[in-house]
Every structure is written in structure tokens, then in C-alpha cells.
Amino acid sequence: MSANTGGSKRSRKLNPAKRLAILKSAEKIFSRKGFHEATVSDIAKAANVSEATIYEYFSSKEELLFSIPAEIVREYQEKIVEILKYVKGAANKLRTLIYLHISLYANNEDYANVVMLILKGNRNFLKTEEYKVVQGSAQNTIQVFQEGIDNGEFKPDMQPYLVRAMIWGTIEHLVTRKSLLGKPEDLFSMADEMIDTLFQGILVNRGETPVNVKLTVENR
Amino acid sequence: MSANTGGSKRSRKLNPAKRLAILKSAEKIFSRKGFHEATVSDIAKAANVSEATIYEYFSSKEELLFSIPAEIVREYQEKIVEILKYVKGAANKLRTLIYLHISLYANNEDYANVVMLILKGNRNFLKTEEYKVVQGSAQNTIQVFQEGIDNGEFKPDMQPYLVRAMIWGTIEHLVTRKSLLGKPEDLFSMADEMIDTLFQGILVNRGETPVNVKLTVENR
Amino acid sequence: MSANTGGSKRSRKLNPAKRLAILKSAEKIFSRKGFHEATVSDIAKAANVSEATIYEYFSSKEELLFSIPAEIVREYQEKIVEILKYVKGAANKLRTLIYLHISLYANNEDYANVVMLILKGNRNFLKTEEYKVVQGSAQNTIQVFQEGIDNGEFKPDMQPYLVRAMIWGTIEHLVTRKSLLGKPEDLFSMADEMIDTLFQGILVNRGETPVNVKLTVENR
Amino acid sequence: MSANTGGSKRSRKLNPAKRLAILKSAEKIFSRKGFHEATVSDIAKAANVSEATIYEYFSSKEELLFSIPAEIVREYQEKIVEILKYVKGAANKLRTLIYLHISLYANNEDYANVVMLILKGNRNFLKTEEYKVVQGSAQNTIQVFQEGIDNGEFKPDMQPYLVRAMIWGTIEHLVTRKSLLGKPEDLFSMADEMIDTLFQGILVNRGETPVNVKLTVENR
DNA sequence: AATGAATGAGAGTTCATTCAT
DNA sequence: AATGAATGAACTCTCATTCAT
Known part of the structure; x- marks a missing residue:
């Protein structure tokens, strides 16, 4: 409602552990009840603090919601950078990105709920600093794909977007x-097939493609 | 024993045109403001009826929300069935489905907003009869794809899901x-490339899959 | 809310049977749900008429409530006058009145509920013509009691009120x-003891009211 | 695990004086307007608090209503126990009870209105803990009367009920x-006559009763 | 005479947020 | 730094009542 992006008015150091506890409780409660159905009181109870304390750390219920992804996405992003160092080839990198992306959600169910059911439909979130972080992590895919085009792994006439x-x-x-x-009980099990499909397509190759080319060179 | 026998409370058809006007207004308002931010009063004003009248036609604000897709999806589904009659080949049918699906959203911006930003994250909607209709229309894709597998157009080892x-x-x-x-200003422009990708994959065929290439050189 | 006592604006003849049906339905519904908890719609349903029809016969929900006793009290009053003709002695008449009064309620459970739980606490009812009828029937008791004082059956120094x-x-x-x-499953069973108590009191006579003591002294 | 453990929601004592102020205001407003005609806003105004504050202390308008008797009845009951210690004889005790009971209402006009016009007709009140207190105080009468039967002051064949x-x-x-x-401007003035009547009955004793005492004194 | 349909007018209740301590 | 207590501000929903047909 106000343009108070980026922390509560007096964002003194406060207690970072308590801040995290509140965030985790919010994640859990929002995940289960949804944004409007969850009350600040619910979250306060879950975090074992008073409602007023929540407002010491976050300027509004919405800011609290928007603060949930920051931490986790930052960690995730670092992990990606770290791991990608050791992976060679754009295709392999892309595969890695997809695995990591899936694992982010698979390993953080509450977080997945918050992102998929609440944040994804929230227009205000887009105006947020936090959103930029999420957005930034999306660039990985595009970069890696571009890399693949450049080095000839991927079809050159595709829009990375x-x-x-x-x-x-x-x-x-x-x-x-x-x-x-x-x-889908197990998200990972879908990953490989999805990647294969993405790489190879779903059409059966009927010799119209080169594959079936039978080259017979007969001497004389 | 004569008058009010049978029938669900009060939700008779009443004036179907007015009902539709309310639905359209709701679609517009929800689309712009979101569910909780929109008030019944907003919708009433937009529909030129009193708030009480809205409750004559819909038992709650949420029921009003959930009633939005029914009509439009029903029409869409009929259209699909009609059109699919004239399309031959699973690949072509799939392409048609994708076009239609995109056009459903492209031609109904408010509806798209309501579905993507509000309904998609709403757990209660899943328990709804209306949801079944939406769900049903999703079966098309799966059926057509299966058809393509059966007749050899699509790779046989894929999960339609x-x-x-x-x-x-x-x-x-x-x-x-x-x-x-x-x-994406124009959703349609993406359709073709998306379909191509889905069909062919993103990998350059470097003859590594040339597995299939049979090169027979016979010496003299 | 308005001073519209005594029938709806246009109290044309209408259909007296329908009027009675509405009254009886109202009695039943009010009896079960209470005044505010009962809706005009409930009553309309029970009477198999539309809500609007109720307003043809009664100018408001409250007037409908207030109209319930009139009929029944009128009949009851006539019955009393008729029966009292044949009863001799004020004590017997009083006993008769008490029996009749109890039977009025015992035989009309819904009516009893309406009177005891709703009308008795309603200040507006007192301003009503209908109330006068009820009030009038209360005069019986006072008259009969006065009669008993006059003819020496009852203690002369009591206030009939x-x-x-x-x-x-x-x-x-x-x-x-x-x-x-x-x-008290059976109201009648209490009647006799109540009357005895009223007539004789609850104190054991210990001869302190020695008035009655007949002292016979026989010589030798 | 430290703060908000245990305890019924939020209905801690808060400020007992404010609680009492709200109760007294409610008593006054309900007394004058009746339950449904009184609004929570009325009561809030009378108590100089916000409507929301009322809901801090009472979970609903009805709970507020039902909470009115508790305090006053409790005090009254203690008073009775205290006073009854000093009264000898069942008849005197009964007389005392009656006086006290009348004085309870005579000295608390608003309370009397609330009880007589609102609570007495409210079915939900019966399910209340508060009702038990009221009910309990009714036992006094029965106990004292039984005491009177046991010690021969009251007729032994009466039902205390x-x-x-x-x-x-x-x-x-x-x-x-x-x-x-x-x-009845003055309720107390009726008390004595009522008690006399209860004790002695309304019938003129025509010597037919104790009549039976035959005292024969024989000389020598 | 009867009613389907529409609505004005509120009322109770909830909650995010504030502030004095 | 933490919170108990208070509240302003809304919002959904209900219902008695009306009126054109």
C-alpha cells in the first residue's frame, strides 16, 4: 500500500534469527491458508512472537509475503553459479539448470506453494526488489541457451525467451x-523425459530427416 | 405442495441476461483488482444492479468467481469438438488445439486474468463442479496425443500427461x-515456434543421432 | 414501526382461509425459531404462499406476530363466559378459570411458545389492540375473585390484583x-395442588390460628 | 512454546474495569431497546469504546448478553448464603429469600428488564454456563422449603418444585x-401480602379446618 | 388476488495496524 | 526489543418490504 519496499522503517539489526523464524512461519502459514486467509495472528502464533513484533521486522503483511523468496532464491542462485562451473556443454548446463530448478521446489514444498499459488498471481510483487532477484535467476536459462546457440549445440533460429x-x-x-x-508424486522422474522431449521433439523421425539417408557408394 | 416445491433454494434462472451481465462485470472487476481487492459493491455498480441482486443470482462472492469459467469453457469445448472433425492427423489436431487454447485467452483478456491470476491458485476451485468442465477440456490434448502415438505420428514412449x-x-x-x-504482445506469433520446438526439439541434429544413417561403402 | 395497528392497508376481504393458514404457519415458525430468527420467507414457505402475499394480509412481520393471539383468545374468552354460567361459587369458578387457562396453553403448544417466549417480552405488543383482548381475558380472574370476596368465600382483605x-x-x-x-410433562397434574395451595396456604396450622379451636369444657 | 501457550483464544481478563463498563452499558442498552434492536455500535458508544474492543472482551453480541447475569447473580447468591445464616426457621428463611429475590430486581431495573424481557425467552441461554448459576440460585427456595417440611413448619405433602x-x-x-x-410501583409492598397468601391461602377459614381439634377438659 | 424479482438499509464481525509502556 | 491492548475501516451477507405485472 505504501512504497515501503525493502525492509521496515527502522530496520535496525534486530534479531536476524527471529526475523528468519517469522519468515519461515509466514511461509508455512501462507502455504497452507493462502495470503488473505492467513492472519498475522496465525503467523505470530506459529513464530511464537506477538503480532506487534512482526511489525518490528516487516512493515506490512504484504511485505512479509514478498520477503519470503529473497533468501531462498539468493542461495539457489549461488548454488547454480557454483555448480555450473563444473558442467561442460550448453546442453548439459541446461539439463543441470532444469534439475536444480525442480529441486528448488521439490525440496521446499511450502515455498513452492507460496510461489505458485500466491506470488505468481500478485501484481504488486512485480514492483518489488525481491522480484528482481527471482527474475534474475531466470536469466540463467536464457544465457545458457544462448551459449548453446553460439557454440552450435542448439538450433540457431530459436528465441531463447x-x-x-x-x-x-x-x-x-x-x-x-x-x-x-x-x-506428480515425484517431480524428478519427469525431468528426464521432459528434457528429452525438449531436446528431440515429439515427432517420430520418418526419414524425411537425414537420419534415414542410406548412402550407398558403389564402386565402378 | 404447490409452489416452492423442489429446486435449489432460490437460484432459479431468474433473468439470464442479468445473470450474464453480473458475470461479465465480475470478470472485469476481478480481472482488474483481484478477488479480495474487488468488492461486491464494485461488481454491483459495474453491473448496474444492487448488491442484494447479486446474491439473488449467486450465493456468495466466491461462487460468483467460480461461475465465471463455466460458460466460456463450455462454448470453447463445443468449438473444439466441431473444428476437430475437419482436421486430419494427430499432429495437425494438436496444432489446432494449441491455437484454440491460445486464442481462448488472447481473445478474452479479462477471462485470462481471472483464470491465470486468481483461479489457478485457488484450492477451493478444485472442489467445484465448474472445475470439472475446465478439467474435461484438458483431456482433449491427451486424447489427441494418444491418437498420434497409436497411428505412429508421435513417439510411442512418451507420457501424454x-x-x-x-x-x-x-x-x-x-x-x-x-x-x-x-x-508477449502477440501470443499467436509464439504459437508456431512453440509447436515446431515441441515437434522437433531444440537440438541441432549433428548426425550423432545419425545412428540411423547407414553408410555402406562397397569397394569394387 | 408504523402505527399501522389493525390490519393491512387495503384490508379487503381477501381469502379468510388463506389468512388463517398464514397465521397458523406464522405461529408454528415463530414458535420454533423465535421472532427475529424466523424469516418471512420461512413463513411463506410453510403457508405455501409467496412472501408478497403475506404482505397482502398483514402490513408487517410484526403485525403478523401480534395477530396471532386475537383469534384464539377470542374463542377462549367465549368459552369461559359460556362455561362459567354453569359453575356455582367463586372458588369453583376460580378453579375453573385456572383449568381453562392451563388448558389453553397445554392444548396449543405453538401458541404457548409464541406467547411465553416472544410476546411476553415485547413492548410494542402492549400498544396493540390485540393486547387489549388478552388483557381483557385477564379481568375474569379479578372479577371472579372479587365476587368471592363479596360473598364471603375469600378473605376480604386481599388485593385481587x-x-x-x-x-x-x-x-x-x-x-x-x-x-x-x-x-412439567403434564401441566394439569400440577393444577390441583396449585389450587389447594392457593386456597389453603403452605403452613401447617399449629393452632396458632386458634380461632378455630373449639374448646369444650365439661364440668365434672 | 513460551508465550501464547494455552489459554482460550484471546478472552483473557484484559482490563476488568473496562469489561465491566461494557457489561453495564450492554445491560442498559439491551434493557431499553431489546436484544435485536440494540446494536453493538450502540453499546460501544455507551461504553466509550470501539466496537472492535467489545469483541476483544466478548466473542459475540449474544455472548455479551449472556454474560450479564453472571456477576450479579453470583453476588446475590453469596449475599443469600451470608444472610441465611442468621435467620432461624424455614418460614422466616423463605420470607427472606423472597425479599431478597424481589430486591434483586427492584434495585436493578435494567437487569430486571434484561432478564424478564430478553433472557427468559431465549432458548440458547439455557445451554449456557451462565444459566447454571442462575439455575443454582433457584435451588435455595427448594432447599429451604424442604427444610420446612422436615421440621414440620410446612405441609409435608407438597412438591417443593x-x-x-x-x-x-x-x-x-x-x-x-x-x-x-x-x-406495581413498589414491588416490596406486595411482598408481605404475597407471603401471607402463600402461607395461609386465600380461603376464609370457616372453622371447618382445625375445627378438628377437640379439647376436652374434664374436671377433677 | 397473487407473486417474481429487486433492493435499501444495516449489522455483526474480522483484521491489519498502531502506540504507549 | 517486545507486546498488550485498542481500534478504524471495511466487507459480506441477510431480510423485510415494495411494485410492476
Whole structure:
């Protein structure tokens, strides 16, 4: 409601552990009840602090919500940078990114719920500093894909933006369904097939492609 | 024993045109403000009826929200069935489905917002009869894909569920971004490339899959 | 809310049977739910008419409530006059009145509920023409008691008003308890003991009222 | 695990003086307007607190209503126990009880209105803990009367339940009339006559009764 | 005479947020 | 740094009542 982005008015050091406890409680409560259905009182109870204390650390309920991804995405981003160092080839890097992206959600169910069911539909979140972090992490996919085009691994006439949409869209779709319906029990098991499909397509190659070219050179 | 026998309380048809006007107004208001931020009073004003009248037609604000997709999805589903009759080949049918699915959102911006930003994250919606309709329309993709497997157009070792996830996920991702950021100005322009990618994959064929290439050199 | 006592604006003949049906339905519904908890719609449903029709016969929900006793009290009053003709002695008449009063409630449970739980606490009812009828029927007790004083059956130094309070109060107390708790299963069984107590008191006569002591001294 | 453990929601004592102020205001407003006609806003205004504050102390308007008698009845009950210690004889005790009961209402007009016009007709009140207190205080009458039977002061063949009905019924009748019509200006003035009547009955003793005492004194 | 449909007018209740301590 | 207590501000929903047909 106010433009108070980036921490509560008097963001003295306070107690970082308590701040984290509040964030984790908020994540849990929001995850279960949704944003409007969750009350600040619920969160305060879960964090074993008073409601007023929450306002010491966060300027509003919404800011509290928006603060949830920051930490986790930052860690995730660092992890990616670290790991990508050791992976060679754009295709392999892309595969790695997809695995990591999935694991981010698979290992943090409450976080997945908050992102998929609440934040994804929230217009205000887009104006947030926090969103930039999330957004930034999306650049990985695009960069890696571009790298793949440059070195000839990927088809050169593709828009990286679309490829990212396909990858993220598919993952988000699956994660959302898991959040809502519990359906794909194991997100990872879908990863490989998804990657294969993305790499190879779904069409059967019927010799129109080079594959079937039978080259017979007969002497004389 | 004569008058008020049978029938669900009061939700008779009443004036269907007015009902539709309320639904359309709700769609517009929800689309712009979100569910909790929109008030019944807003909707009433937009529909030129009193708040009480809204409750004559819908038993609660949430029921009003949930009633939005029914009509539109029903029409859409009929259209699909009709059109699919004239399309031959699973690949073509799939392409058609994707176009139609995109056009559903592209032509109904408010509806797209309501679905992508509000309904998709709403757990209660899943328990709804209305949801079943939406769900049902998702079966098309799976059926058509299965058909393609059966007749040899598509790779036989794929899970239709995953393919649907990729198609819908991508579309939803793009539509959501358009809802939030206005970004892909033209959703259709992405359709073809998306379909190509889905069909062919993103990898350059370097003859490594040339497995299939049979090169026979016979010496003299 | 308005001073619209005594029938709806256009009290054309309408259909007296329908009027009665509405009244009886109102009695039943009010009895079960209480005044504010009962809705005009409830009553309309029970009477198999539309809500609007109720307003043809009664100008408001409250007027409908207030119209309930009139009929029944009128009949009751006539019955009393008729029966009292054949009863001799004030004590017997009083006994008769008490029986009749109890039977009025015992035989009309819904009516009893409406009177005891709703009307008795309603200040507006006092301003009503209908109330006068009820009030009038209360005069019986006072008259009969006065008659008993005049002819020496009852103690001459009593205020009839108080006696009526005792009789009516006791009956109302018992009827109310039956309405709320179902407790005195059979109201009639209490009648006789109540009357005896009223007539004779609860004290054991220890000869301190020695008036009655006949002292016979026989010589030798 | 430290702060908000245990305890019923939020209904801690808070500020007991404020709680009492709200209760007294509620008593006054309910007394004048009745339950449904009184608004929480009315009460808040009268108590100089916000409406929300009322809900800090009481969970609903109805709970507020039901909380009114508790305090006053508790005090009253203690008073009775205290005073009864010094009164000898069941008849005197009964007389004392009646006086006290009347004085409870006579000295608390608003309270009398609330009890007689609102609570007495409220079915939900019966399910209340508060009702038990009221109910408990009713036991006094029955106990004292039984005591009187045991020690020969009262007729042994009477049902205490009925006697209580007569006493309470009469008092309630008178108090209710005073609430509604202001009629018996002075409730106390009726007390004595009522007690006399209860004790001695209304019939003129024509010597037919103790009559039976035959005292024969023979000379020598 | 009867009613389907519409609504004005509120009322109770909830909660995020504040502030004195 | 922490919070108990207080409240302003809304919002959903209900219902008695009306009126054109």
C-alpha cells in the first residue's frame, strides 16, 4: 500500500534469527491458508512472537509475503553459479539448470506453494526488489541457451525467451499441480523425459530427416 | 405442495441476461483488482444492479468467481469438438488445439486474468463442479496425443500427461506473463515456434543421432 | 414501526382461509425459531404462499406476530363466559378459570411458545389492540375473585390484583418452563395442588390460628 | 512454546474495569431497546469504546448478553448464603429469600428488564454456563422449603418444585409487569401480602379446618 | 388476488495496524 | 526489543418490504 519496499522503517539489526523464524512461519502459514486467509495472528502464533513484533521486522503483511523468496532464491542462485562451473556443454548446463530448478521446489514444498499459488498471481510483487532477484535467476536459462546457440549445440533460429517459457512453464505447471493436487508424486522422474522431449521433439523421425539417408557408394 | 416445491433454494434462472451481465462485470472487476481487492459493491455498480441482486443470482462472492469459467469453457469445448472433425492427423489436431487454447485467452483478456491470476491458485476451485468442465477440456490434448502415438505420428514412449504439461504449461506461462507484464504482445506469433520446438526439439541434429544413417561403402 | 395497528392497508376481504393458514404457519415458525430468527420467507414457505402475499394480509412481520393471539383468545374468552354460567361459587369458578387457562396453553403448544417466549417480552405488543383482548381475558380472574370476596368465600382483605399475579404468574412460569425445558410433562397434574395451595396456604396450622379451636369444657 | 501457550483464544481478563463498563452499558442498552434492536455500535458508544474492543472482551453480541447475569447473580447468591445464616426457621428463611429475590430486581431495573424481557425467552441461554448459576440460585427456595417440611413448619405433602414455581412465577410476573407497564410501583409492598397468601391461602377459614381439634377438659 | 424479482438499509464481525509502556 | 491492548475501516451477507405485472 505504501512504497515501503525493502525492509521496515527502522530496520535496525534486530534479531536476524527471529526475523528468519517469522519468515519461515509466514511461509508455512501462507502455504497452507493462502495470503488473505492467513492472519498475522496465525503467523505470530506459529513464530511464537506477538503480532506487534512482526511489525518490528516487516512493515506490512504484504511485505512479509514478498520477503519470503529473497533468501531462498539468493542461495539457489549461488548454488547454480557454483555448480555450473563444473558442467561442460550448453546442453548439459541446461539439463543441470532444469534439475536444480525442480529441486528448488521439490525440496521446499511450502515455498513452492507460496510461489505458485500466491506470488505468481500478485501484481504488486512485480514492483518489488525481491522480484528482481527471482527474475534474475531466470536469466540463467536464457544465457545458457544462448551459449548453446553460439557454440552450435542448439538450433540457431530459436528465441531463447520461448525456450525459457517452455522450460519454466512446464516446471511451474507440474509444481502447481503438485501443490494443488499432490499429483506428480515425484517431480524428478519427469525431468528426464521432459528434457528429452525438449531436446528431440515429439515427432517420430520418418526419414524425411537425414537420419534415414542410406548412402550407398558403389564402386565402378 | 404447490409452489416452492423442489429446486435449489432460490437460484432459479431468474433473468439470464442479468445473470450474464453480473458475470461479465465480475470478470472485469476481478480481472482488474483481484478477488479480495474487488468488492461486491464494485461488481454491483459495474453491473448496474444492487448488491442484494447479486446474491439473488449467486450465493456468495466466491461462487460468483467460480461461475465465471463455466460458460466460456463450455462454448470453447463445443468449438473444439466441431473444428476437430475437419482436421486430419494427430499432429495437425494438436496444432489446432494449441491455437484454440491460445486464442481462448488472447481473445478474452479479462477471462485470462481471472483464470491465470486468481483461479489457478485457488484450492477451493478444485472442489467445484465448474472445475470439472475446465478439467474435461484438458483431456482433449491427451486424447489427441494418444491418437498420434497409436497411428505412429508421435513417439510411442512418451507420457501424454507430460506432453500436456509442456503444452499447457508453456501457454499458461506466456499468458500469465502477458497478464502481468503485457509482455508477449502477440501470443499467436509464439504459437508456431512453440509447436515446431515441441515437434522437433531444440537440438541441432549433428548426425550423432545419425545412428540411423547407414553408410555402406562397397569397394569394387 | 408504523402505527399501522389493525390490519393491512387495503384490508379487503381477501381469502379468510388463506389468512388463517398464514397465521397458523406464522405461529408454528415463530414458535420454533423465535421472532427475529424466523424469516418471512420461512413463513411463506410453510403457508405455501409467496412472501408478497403475506404482505397482502398483514402490513408487517410484526403485525403478523401480534395477530396471532386475537383469534384464539377470542374463542377462549367465549368459552369461559359460556362455561362459567354453569359453575356455582367463586372458588369453583376460580378453579375453573385456572383449568381453562392451563388448558389453553397445554392444548396449543405453538401458541404457548409464541406467547411465553416472544410476546411476553415485547413492548410494542402492549400498544396493540390485540393486547387489549388478552388483557381483557385477564379481568375474569379479578372479577371472579372479587365476587368471592363479596360473598364471603375469600378473605376480604386481599388485593385481587395480587391474586391474579399469583395465579397467572405460576401458570406462566410452569408453561414457560415447559416451553423451554419440556419439564412439567403434564401441566394439569400440577393444577390441583396449585389450587389447594392457593386456597389453603403452605403452613401447617399449629393452632396458632386458634380461632378455630373449639374448646369444650365439661364440668365434672 | 513460551508465550501464547494455552489459554482460550484471546478472552483473557484484559482490563476488568473496562469489561465491566461494557457489561453495564450492554445491560442498559439491551434493557431499553431489546436484544435485536440494540446494536453493538450502540453499546460501544455507551461504553466509550470501539466496537472492535467489545469483541476483544466478548466473542459475540449474544455472548455479551449472556454474560450479564453472571456477576450479579453470583453476588446475590453469596449475599443469600451470608444472610441465611442468621435467620432461624424455614418460614422466616423463605420470607427472606423472597425479599431478597424481589430486591434483586427492584434495585436493578435494567437487569430486571434484561432478564424478564430478553433472557427468559431465549432458548440458547439455557445451554449456557451462565444459566447454571442462575439455575443454582433457584435451588435455595427448594432447599429451604424442604427444610420446612422436615421440621414440620410446612405441609409435608407438597412438591417443593411447585412452591418454587408459585413464588418465582409470582415475582417474575410482577417484575415483568413493572418492566413493561411500570405498574406495581413498589414491588416490596406486595411482598408481605404475597407471603401471607402463600402461607395461609386465600380461603376464609370457616372453622371447618382445625375445627378438628377437640379439647376436652374434664374436671377433677 | 397473487407473486417474481429487486433492493435499501444495516449489522455483526474480522483484521491489519498502531502506540504507549 | 517486545507486546498488550485498542481500534478504524471495511466487507459480506441477510431480510423485510415494495411494485410492476
